[in-house]
Amino acid sequence: MAVWKCNSCGATKESRCKPKKCPQCGAEGSMVKEEAKEDTPKKGAKRKKS
Numbered sequence: 001m002a003v004w005k006c007n008s009c010g011a012t013k014e015s016r017c018k019p020k021k022c023p024q025c026g027a028e029g030s031m032v033k034e035e036a037k038e039d040t041p042k043k044g045a046k047r048k049k050s
């Protein structure tokens with residue numbers, strides 16, 4: 001399940017497909033994909049080499 005966030009008002013919505021418009025403010029095309037908080041490794045995390 002992807003999380004979509006409105007870059008207009010900041011509302012988030014869980015949906016498998018991209019919402020056409022924000023359920024909160026109604027802005028069309030404002031929903032951008034947000035990385036899921038769970039099960040998401042940080043890209044910048046470096047592993048220590050022994």
Ligand SMILES: [Zn+2]
Binds near residue numbers: 024025
């Ligand atoms: Zn919105």
